[in-house]
Amino acid sequence: MSSHRHDDNDHDHDHNAPDTGPTLRVKALETLLVEKGLVDPAALDALVDTYENRVGPRNGARVVARAWVDASFKARLLADAVAAIEEVGLAAGPQGEHLTVLENTPAVHNMVVCTLCSCYPWPVLGLPPVWYKSAAYRSRAVIDPRGVLREFGFDLPAGVELRVWDSSAELRYMVLPMRPAGTENLSEDELAALVTRDSMIGTAVVTYSRDAAARPAK
């Protein structure tokens, strides 16, 4: 079934050759549940639209940038992230009801995993990337976190305490990365553009070079 992974022609399957894979089975289940009156196709469309287009790591990046420029907001964020993210226009929706923000400092680096499934703070980061859900990341993050960070291109300096958070219950974690040097004159929006998704999982740090244009989050 994994051979379907890179097939981009799913839209055409209704008209093409018979398909015994997940495309057909999901279509059958949706058809049945709609006809039984249990789900509304328009509601499904709205859910897809929300998570594909409206919720994502740009949300978390706005939170991080605000925390970098506003010390009192940062204090509120670390004390009660669920309430604080409302200040930047976000709401603690599904998988964010119990959000906690973990601050990285020169002395402590935090990174987040879910070894049992793929728990992830949807309201601030959206749905997780495939690598976060992979056996490789889930198995290694707790036993070889420095090795994982090296694979992401980041050598954690000696003497920095490394804290790995396994999201095994209903708490959800987002990392507040350190603000890179040389960004004192950047606006909040420019800062937000520097913040990557991986830096908010804790598998990367935020970097800045004056020459490079602001890059969108991966």
Next chain:
Amino acid sequence: MNGIHDMGGMHGFGPIVRERDEPVFHHEWERRMFALAIAMMGNRTFNVDQYRQAIERMPPDQYLATSYYEHWLFAFERLLIEKGVVARTEIDVVMAALRAGARPPQAPVVKAENAGDAVESSKEAAGLSEALGGGARSLRYDESYRARFKEGDRVIGRNRNPVGHTRIPRYVRGRRGVIYRDWGVFIFPDTHASGEGANPQHCYAVEFAARELWGGEYPADERVYVDLWEAYLEADGEAYSRDGKSSKSGSRKAIAQGRAAKPVRVRGVKKSAPPREDA
């Protein structure tokens, strides 16, 4: 259950493969699968713990050979059949009709008794106007459930191996840790999944030294924090050592001092906050 899903600390899965400019969904069926599952949790056909358990019941070889949303599809279909929402024969009939390029016949499909309410609930889930109804919602601020442990208490992850759903990873069972935070009262996933009730109890962030989990050759300055329900924990008479050394010289006072020196103190929601509407 001691399933393949419980992967923390396993070896052999290789490097972490990342995709550049990865889309949110890779296929149209993944979009529909995601939305269907959220909608059916929203209308309380099943709860999140039942859903997780259904994924865990996938045969291990199949689990490793399939993608994330294929896990969802396996669990979703299984739960719908087990709960009597759809019959296997109905799925077969509709799949055959779709394969033949036909609109599926309307006649064999029986309207669900709760059709009207269910579709309203799935719309609410889509509007995200409230937390998903089927989730392991917390009673976080309920003072009537007393906490057995407090921050700084030394604990041991219970050596328990239930065949049903549980959220204590194998790698902390029998391991010594210290209560780092009391997160408040949450519905207990083991009984929530089995239909034996909410069994609300405190859930704690428990700090484990990497050396306690993995052995003395692992770094002294690494720790793993695992969120564990009270039933997963027992009191530990031994001293907890932050760097995982098996010394008995540590005292709670020393631990408290060490903790006070930590540069970061993450604080959650204040205990005095009002109860949530959905508690």
